[in-house]
Amino acid sequence: MRPFGYLRVASVDEAVRAAAGQPGAQFLAGGTNLVDLMKLGVEAPRTLIDIGRLPLDRVEELPDGGLRIGALVRNADLAAVPAVRDRYPVLSQALLAGASGQLRNTATTGGNLLQRTRCGYFQDVSKPCNKREPGTGCPAREGTHRDLAVLGHSAHCVATQPSDMAVALAALDATVCLHGPEGERTVPAAEFHRLPGDSPERDTEIRLGELLTAVELPPARPGGRSRYRKARDRASFAFALASVAAVLTVRDGTVEHAALAFGGLAHRPWRARSAEALLRGAPATEETFARAADAELAAAAPLRDNGFKVPLARALAVGVLTDLAAHG
Numbered sequence: 501m502r503p504f505g506y507l508r509v510a511s512v513d514e515a516v517r518a519a520a521g522q523p524g525a526q527f528l529a530g531g532t533n534l535v536d537l538m539k540l541g542v543e544a545p546r547t548l549i550d551i552g553r554l555p556l557d558r559v560e561e562l563p564d565g566g567l568r569i570g571a572l573v574r575n576a577d578l579a580a581v582p583a584v585r586d587r588y589p590v591l592s593q594a595l596l597a598g599a600s601g602q603l604r605n606t607a608t609t610g611g612n613l614l615q616r617t618r619c620g621y622f623q624d625v626s627k628p629c630n631k632r633e634p635g636t637g638c639p640a641r642e643g644t645h646r647d648l649a650v651l652g653h654s655a656h657c658v659a660t661q662p663s664d665m666a667v668a669l670a671a672l673d674a675t676v677c678l679h680g681p682e683g684e685r686t687v688p689a690a691e692f693h694r695l696p697g698d699s700p701e702r703d704t705e706i707r708l709g710e711l712l713t714a715v716e717l718p719p720a721r722p723g724g725r726s727r728y729r730k731a732r733d734r735a736s737f738a739f740a741l742a743s744v745a746a747v748l749t750v751r752d753g754t755v756e757h758a759a760l761a762f763g764g765l766a767h768r769p770w771r772a773r774s775a776e777a778l779l780r781g782a783p784a785t786e787e788t789f790a791r792a793a794d795a796e797l798a799a800a801a802p803l804r805d806n807g808f809k810v811p812l813a814r815a816l817a818v819g820v821l822t823d824l825a826a827h828g
C-alpha cells in the first residue's frame with residue numbers, strides 16, 4: 501500500500517487550484533477505473549482530489565437546442581434522460597452497452613471519457629509498456645493483441661480506446677469542455693482522444709491539471725436517426741471488439757447527412773470521414789453502405805491475430821446503416 505493524500509473540493513476553481521498546487525495529484529470521480537489501477541500499482545497519485553461533490557451533475561438544455569452534460573452525471577442517469585433517449589438514442593444505447601448496471605450507477609461522464617486502455621500489458625506492472633513507462637517497449641505488438649488496434653496504431657503502441665460513450669460522442673459532433681490553470685477551452689469530442697504516435701503515454705488532449713467540466717451536444721438534426729451497435733465476447737462486462745455509432749439522415753432515398761464512428765479499432769474513436777464523404781448524396785442502399793465501409797476500412801493494418809475485426813466492423817456498419825435507412 502502506497503500512502504497518498506486525499507482532498508475534497510467544493511468548487512471548480514478550488515479543484516483547478518488544488519491540482520495546480522499538488523504535483524502528482526489526480527482527480528477522483530466515480531473511482532471505478534482509477535481505484536482499480538491504484539490497486540494494480542499502475543497509477544500512484546500522490547494526492548486524490550475528490551471532485552464528487554462539485555455541482556457538475558446536471559443535464560441542461562442549451563439555448564440552441566443542444567444539451568450540456570455535466571462531467572459528474574452518472575452513466576446510468578445520462579442513459580435514462582428523456583431528452584437523450586429521444587433526441588440522441590445513439591448516446592443512450594452506447595452507455596447501456598458499457599460495463600454493468602452497478603458500474604454505470606457510479607461511473608461518470610468525465611471519468612468514462614478518461615478511463616485508461618484495457619491492454620493487458622498496461623495493467624500488468626511486471627511487463628514493459630510504452631504507455632505506462634515510456635521507452636520500455638510494446639510487447640502487445642508481437643504478443644497478445646486480439647483485442648487491440650487495426651487502425652491508426654504505431655510502432656510504439658497498438659492499444660484501443662475503451663469507452664463506448666466516446667464513440668457515440670464522436671459521431672454526434674459533441675464538444676468536450678475543459679477548465680485549467682490557463683482558463684476554459686473546448687475540444688471536439690472526435691479529436692479529444694489521440695492516436696498513439698511516439699507518445700502513447702498521452703491518451704487525450706487534456707493538459708496537466710485540467711478538469712473536464714462538461715460535454716456539449718449540438719442540436720439533433722431534423723429527420724436524423726441514430727444507433728449504436730457493439731460486438732463483444734459476451735453479453736455484459738466486455739469491452740468492444742468492434743462497435744459503430746451512426747447518425748443518418750435520408751431524404752427521398754438519398755443520404756443527406758451521415759456521421760459514422762468506429763469503436764474498438766483504434767487508440768481513439770475512429771470517425772469515418774472517407775465513408776461519410778462517399779455516403780453524402782448517394783442512394784441509401786446496402787450497396788452504398790458496403791462501399792463506404794470498405795473505403796474507410798481500406799486503411800486498416802491488422803496485427804497477427806486481430807484481422808477478424810475488419811470484416812466485423814464492416815458488418816456492423818453496413819447493418820446499422822441499412823437498419824437506420826429502413827426503419828429509423
Ligand SMILES: Cc1cc2nc3c(=O)[nH]c(=O)nc-3n(C[C@H](O)[C@H](O)[C@H](O)COP(=O)(O)OP(=O)(O)OC[C@H]3O[C@@H](n4cnc5c(N)ncnc54)[C@H](O)[C@@H]3O)c2cc1C
Binds near residue numbers: 600737
Ligand atoms: C468490469 C468493468 C467493465 C467495464 N466495461 C466497460 C464497457 O464495456 N464500456 C465502457 O465504456 N466502459 C467500461 N468500463 C469502464 C467504466 O465505464 C469506467 O471505469 C468508468 O466510466 C470511469 O468513470 P469514473 O467516474 O469511475 O472514473 P474514475 O475512475 O474516477 O476516473 C478515471 C480517470 O479519469 C480522471 N477523471 C475523472 N473525472 C475527471 C474530470 N472531470 N476531469 C479530469 N479528469 C477526470 C481520473 O483522474 C482518472 O484518471 C468497465 C469497467 C469495469 C470495472
Ligand code: SF4
Binds near residue numbers: 617632641
Ligand atoms: S499496446 Fe500500448 S498499452 Fe499495450 S503494451 Fe503496447 S504500449 Fe502498452
